[in-house]
Each structure stands twice: as structure tokens, then as C-alpha cells.
Amino acid sequence: MTMTRRELIKALGGLGALALTDAPALAKSRSKKAHVVIVGGGIGGATAAKYLRLAAPGARITLIDPTRRFVTCLRSNDVAVGHMTLDDITFTYDALRTKYRANIIHDRVIGFDPDKKTVQMDAGGKLGYDKLIVSPGIDFIYGDVEGYSREAATTSMPHAWKAGPQTLLLKKQLEAMPQGGTFLMVSPPNPFRCPPGPYERASLVAEWFQKHNPKAKVVILDHKDAFTKDGPFKKAWERLYGYNSDNSMIEWIPAAQGGKPLRVDAANRTVIAGAGSFQADVVNYIAPQRAGTIAFRMGLTNREGWCPVNRRTFESEIVKDVFVIGDAAIADAMPKSGYSANSQAKVAVQAIADQLAGKTPGEPSMINVCYSLAGQDYGVSIADIFKVVDNRIVKLPASGVSPITDSPAQPLLEAVYQRNWHRTFANDCFA
Amino acid sequence: MPAPLLPRSLQIIIPLLAMLLLPMAAGAKEPPIATGKMLGDTCASCHGTQGKSFDEYMPSLAGIDRQQLILAMQDYRADRRASVVMNRVAKGYNDREIEAIADYFSKIK
Structure with a gap:
């Protein structure tokens, strides 16, 4: 039995097969199928992978994160006092892999070449990208x-x-x-x-x-x-x-x-x-705190230790074709929250999809809603919508924190909302 | 007759330019808004991806009647309808944005 070259490539599948193709063919496939690489599989990175697939059905999407399962900081205070378990707030990349066809690589990024547009992984070699999304989260200042x-x-x-x-x-x-x-x-x-x-x-x-x-x-x-x-x-x-x-x-x-x-x-x-x-x-x-260490290694941070970005697109102001989202990005009035990271991922995805289609990125819109518990049956919240004015993210007036009322229903309902919201929100990121 | 302040050619061109620019100036009063999809994506963090959720407190928006969503948002924004957070959320969107959101979700099956 003989196999045609095409069948052989198909049989081998994925990245391995690309290595067998000759250089002109690779260049051709690149131009046809943009490759977006995402570094960091937290809330920002996971949302980006999912929404990118919804926006660009033909794109190649690779997400790199060393951990196999993600534990949300959201509701981890409930775990600390025994109201929930760590399993309740742990999520896998299964849906991103199967439903949204993202290639998930559990590896560490140890190098980056912005001129050649490649990232170097610890075990997995070099990976080229057309657009790179970095969602590095935070690290701590110990000194x-x-x-x-x-x-x-x-x-x-x-x-x-x-x-x-x-x-x-x-x-x-x-x-x-x-x-x-x-x-x-x-x-x-x-x-x-x-x-x-x-x-x-x-x-x-x-x-x-x-x-x-x-x-x-x-x-x-x-x-x-x-x-x-x-x-x-x-x-x-x-x-x-x-x-x-x-x-x-x-x-x-x-x-x-x-x-x-x-x-x-x-x-x-x-x-x-x-x-x-x-x-x-x-x-x-x-x-x-400061931006996650990977952002420093990739040269994406400023003197204050955070990542300056174009506020309309979240493209790095330091390196072209690299987008920084989530806690590490400088986002002015937006708090460093999972909700913000999810919202920023959607803005970056819109910008990338528009750029890949040869268009100017469209107008962004961002949101943050945070529910917190002051007790198991007592919630308080903040809700804000954000716009970009003169490359600064500003909060629109009149939104804001929960009103303080004498109604016992308000804080109770906010607590109920918080519990339901975590489920829905995790689905918007991971499922 | 006093000498004209502007050369004759400009005397003709300026009114013509003004006629051309007038409609643009009227349009420029309205700042650009995000697409219905971009705006709808801000709703998705609570109401589910593409407005499809299965939650008793944060209802699905996919396939919702366009006018029903517009009225609900206007009522929340004006504090005519009681809510836990939607009063505050709705204040972040103007009429055109609310219509764009309603267009987007009403067309999702």
C-alpha cells in the first residue's frame, strides 16, 4: 500500500506534519491559516482561546500553560473557610481542546523572539505565531x-x-x-x-x-x-x-x-x-504585586512592573503583534479581576480578528461586575461599564457599588447571584 | 463695490464644501459605538456565551424579543424596574448601544 504525501501528512496530523512539509508550502499555509498563540491559561487566556474560535473559525489556536487544571481565585475564600472544596473551583481545558479545537500544550515558555515571531518552550521547541496573546497574571514582590x-x-x-x-x-x-x-x-x-x-x-x-x-x-x-x-x-x-x-x-x-x-x-x-x-x-x-514573571522575561513590562497596552486593542505598546490581557495589563479604571480579564480577552480577540481580516479594530466595550460575600448570605457588588477616551479606560458614571438599604433582600439576593454567577462565568471562560 | 475678502474660486468652493460636510458634521455628533456582538460579549460573562445560559437568576438572552430587551434595559436604566445589579449595569449603555445589543441577541437562535 502506498500513501500519497497528503495522506501521510493527514495521518501524522498537527504540528509534527508541518515539519515534514517544505518551506514554500509552510509559508502558504501560514498566510491562509493565521496562527494565534496564547501564553497563560487562566481566565484571560482561556476566554481568549474560546472566543477566538468563535470569531475566527479557520484560525490555528495554541494555548500554552504548564498546569493541567486551572483553579479560579474566584470563590477561593469560600474554600479557605470550608464552604467549598478546591475541586469545586477547578476547571480543565477539555472543552477548549475538543469543542473549540485549540491545541493545548502543557509546557513553560522560556524564550521569545519578537523579530522572528517565535516563542521557545522548555520541552516542546519553538513555535511561530502571527499574533501572540499573553495573559500572565500576577506575581509577588517579596523584598x-x-x-x-x-x-x-x-x-x-x-x-x-x-x-x-x-x-x-x-x-x-x-x-x-x-x-x-x-x-x-x-x-x-x-x-x-x-x-x-x-x-x-x-x-x-x-x-x-x-x-x-x-x-x-x-x-x-x-x-x-x-x-x-x-x-x-x-x-x-x-x-x-x-x-x-x-x-x-x-x-x-x-x-x-x-x-x-x-x-x-x-x-x-x-x-x-x-x-x-x-x-x-x-x-x-x-x-x-507586579505582572507575572513571564511578562518580565518577554520584555513586556514598564518600570512600575506592569504591561502598557493600547487600551482599544490590548496590543502591547512595547512589542507589536503581542497582546497583554488580564491582571498584568495596565487598564486604568478597570480593576484587576477575573471578570476584567474575561472582558479584555474579548476586546483583544475582536482586535486580532479585525487585524487578520485587514480591518481597523472596531470600537471596544468592557465591563466588570464583582460580587463579594460579607457573609454566606450577605453579598455586596460593584458593576461598571468602561469606554476608552484618549487611550485611557474610563468608567461610565452612574454605575457602581451596591446601594446600602434596609431591605434584607438586597444583600441576600447578591449572595445568591454570586454563587450562580461563578458557574455561568466559569462556563463563559472554559466550557 | 468693495473688494471681495476671498478669491472668487474660494467663494464658490466654500459653500460647496459646507454642503458636502454638513451631513458628515451631523453624523459626527454621534460617537462611534461598538458592534452588537462586542457589546453582547460584555453581557455574556453573566448571561452565558452568545446569551445562552441555564441559570434561574441570569436569564438567557439568545433569541429574546428585540423590543422586550430594549424596554427592559430602558426601565432598568431609569430605575423603573427593580433589580439587584441590572439598574447599575444598564446605566453604562446608551440608546443606540441598547438597540445594537437587542439586534444581536434577538437574531441568535
């Missing part, structure tokens, strides 16, 4: 305060700001606290991933204490004097945890009152701040 280190973060002072083993470590430490102990949180300086996250976590820990450790307390040392949704959060703390009373289960120390950490004694679980020395049973030190 900001004396005594705090990467080592401290994995032992006595977990951040639990990337969901997974850190979430379970914090959970274990919370459960091991002595009765009447102190849970100390350091809330990071702006900008950082998930602006309401620290305050949701403080709330859920206080609620957990009401059941399991009624005399324990949450102390928040803050780099800031204000935080997102602070109005409805503080009202909820008053209603649920005695905030502003002598028996408050939550104490919030803003920067103006000495909340900024100055030094850390990791071995003794102590944080020294302007307001004094705080020794605690659990120290949840949420470190200052």
Missing part, C-alpha cells in the same frame, strides 16, 4: 519589607492569593488556631489582584469564628486608607460582626493609623507596623 520572603510565604505567612496549595495552607492554619486567637491580614498596596478580596476574606473568616472560635479576632493591617466597596462592606461588618463596637470581631487599621507594615518577624508570626507590633496565630500576608 518590600525586611524579614518577609518567598520562604515565609510558603510556611508561616501564606498569601493564599493564588488559589491552590496556598489556599489549603491558610485553611489548615485557620483551623489550628487556638480559641480566642488572632488572625492577622496584611492587605496589599494598589494595584493588586481582586481589590475586594482581602475584605471578603476578613468577613468570611469572622463568620467562621462565630461558629468555631467565637472569641477570636481578625485584624487587618492596610497599606491603604480606602478600599473598594468599603461603604457596603463596613455596613455589613456592623450588621454581622459588631464593627465599630467594643466587641467587634474585625479591626481595620488603615495606613493613616499606622497600618502599613514596616518589618516582619516570620518565625514569630509578628508584623511590625506604625501602629505597633502585632503577634498573631495566623498571618495572612498578601504581598505587593
